[in-house]
Amino acid sequence: MALTFEVTSTCQYPIRMEPPRRSSTSRAAPERPLVGDTTSDDGFVEEYLRAGGPNLCEISEYAYPFPKTTARDGSTFTCKGYCFDDVRAIGKKWNIGIINISFIGRKAYPNKFVVPIPTLSVGARWEVSSKGRWLEAAREIYHSLQENGIDSISVEIVDRRLEMGPSISPCKPTDAIYPLWGAVAEKILTSVDTSGFRSLGCHRIGYETSAEDCSPTIFLTLYRKCRREWQEVKQGIRNVLDEFKLSTVDVMIRKDNPIPYTYSTERYDQCWDEEDNINHGKHISIDNCSQPVTLGDSVSAHNSTKHGTFGGWLELKNPTSGVWEPVGITCAHCIFTPEHQSKLPMFAGWKHNNGLAEIDSPSLLDVQAGIREVEEAISCHKKLHLIQYVEQAKADGDAIRPADEGKWRKVKSHVDDLEAQKEILQFYRDSQAYSFGRAFSADFWELRARTTRDITEIDWALVRPSGGRAIGSNKLSELSDNVLFAEAGIPESKLQLICGDRLYKIGRKTGLTHGVYNGLKTAVFDDKENNSETWMHTITGFRDRVADFGDSGALFFTRTGDVAGMCTGGSVRGGLVYFTHIHDLVDDIKQVTGAKGIRLKQD
Secondary structure, eight states, X not given: OOOOOOOOSOOSSOEEEEOOSOOSSSSOOOOEEEEOOOOOTTSOEEETTEEEESSOOOSSOEEEOOOSBOTTTOOXXXXXXXXXXXXXXXXXXXXXXXXXXXXXXXXXXOOTTXXXXXXXXXXXXXXXXXXXXXXXXXXXXHHHHHHTTOOSOEEEEEOTHHHHOOEEEOOOTTSTTXXXXXXXXXXHHHHSOOTTEEEEEEEEEESSSSGGGSEEEEEEEEOTTOOOXXXXXXXXXXXXXXHTTOTTOEEEEEOOOXXXXXXXXXXXXXXXXXXXXXXXXXXXXXXXXXXXXXXXXXXXXTTOSEEEEOOEEEEEEOTTTOOEEEEEEEOHHHHSOHHHHTTOSOOOTTOOOTTOOEEESSOHXXXXXXXXXXXXXXXXXXXXXXXXXXXXXXXXXXXXXXHHHHHHHHHHHHHHHHHHXXXXXXXXXXXXXXXXEEEEEEEEEEEOOSSGGGOEEXXXXXXXXXXXXXXXXXXXXXXXXXXXXXXXBOOSSOOOOOTTOEEEEXXXXXXXXXXXXXXXXXXXXXXXXXXXEEEEEEEEOBTSOOOOTTOTTOEEEXXXXXXXXXXXXXXXXXXXEEEEEHHHHHHHHHHHHOOSOEEEOOO
16 A cells, blocks of 8 residues: 655645533643644634644644745735734733744745745744633734735734644543544444544644643644545544534544655655755765675665665575575565556565566665765865965965964865765766665565454565675664663564554664654555555654654564564654554565565674
8 A cells, every 4th residue: 555645735624723512631731733724814823832824834833034025926025024022012011921033934844845935923922811812812813914015914823832732642541532443443344434544543642841731632633635524524523422422522633645755856745944954873884885885774766866765684584495594675666666556466475577676785776865965065175265265375475374284284185085985976876886786575565354443455575686795684782772772583472562552663764762662553544445444553752753754664672682673664754654564575475486484684
């Protein structure tokens, strides 16, 4: 099942927050964000943690430099000369404790092809008593801008917690919905039209500083291109919750498409605005370009413009000879195009056909990034004032102070070293020494088990080195300081993950991170006409990013050293990650390859 990140214009139904109808504790629960279609006639809206208008940016919000042109008609305008004292006076009138004021650009998600919405942003701390006051204050600020000749701009009064996004943590077994989630989810899927759904899960979600203060919440994510009216969906979910007497459970609807965590330079729909979204610590240099491939390195199809993570080295027991043979593992979507994925499983067992895909590790992207890094360092050194001064003096025959001459020689020597490094890396690239080998076996499909909720995604590929490339190490010592094991491995007996278990991974993009296992699976929908769902295990990071673009294929480990599964994708912000359970992977690999045993290669 392909998980894609769709890019379209802003949804015609603005996102808004509504007052809560539920409370999960004796304390008053904060209002929860929902998708709705109601707004005032003048385009101003009031939401939890935000009020303003017109044309407010869709949540989630990202801040950018103030644009020089409007997002609507492309006309240029300036905000110079506008006095923030007017804003402060309006804030004082409405008893708003203003923290900061700025002209910024707003985007709902970080796509460099989307023009930011010009916005006057007023930061403040939201309180229950803020309701009504923020909305009227935003209107007054907007009229003040117009009176000063500043048009085509939105005004927002916002609590900065909204920019951080909601925290996501696992539900607890003691939560009322925990033992009922399977039945609740099935009821929602059978009684509510799922068109436009991308995922449906249940977590503790909120804008509080502690997970304890966040309520259990049905979390529904949508395609960004959706044009449905969501009030009916929201009410349908609430009706199901009422049927199960779950009055303490909230509902959150967001446009935050689940995506495969492969980094790509071609797919603009998943390109961040930053020029380089790759972990600089993994750029290829002369120190690591000749090293054997190891856990956490990049892997890709040959000369591809996208890459994922080399999960690690496994050993398969040959069904004929009984010999343990080393292979690497990653996600199939990291090294196969969608066209190839539709034909998987491509080959089974040790009988190969002529369609073995050529694999790179490190990826060409990493090699080119390493070259650019050296080129940038050379350019920076050559632009130093001292270097330009001394070289000009030498060209003119002028006298140079000995101290300046000495500094120049040191810098020039360093530049010469960098030039030599650049030549080595360019030769490494031009000779395609980064070519790793070929795919050994792969599978990409939906594994259907005994019940509907057992349907899970299978997405794996095994790779083998060739052309003299050495078998690498898993370097599990990098994990040893963070987990409590002496020897990692694939558990022989059924691994029972428990809600709250901490899981670790080393990914190409984010390196070593950890998250917490949510005992409740999430339904992830495909983009086909039938919009069928698979059920994925999830890891949450509260407000920390567990994984990001480029981390698909990374293996997750428990604190005791067991391989728990493999990362396949997650939410845009990286705080909710999907993975396939290790036993689903092992069972399918054995079925496809015929291997009599699978184990993690030890260092």
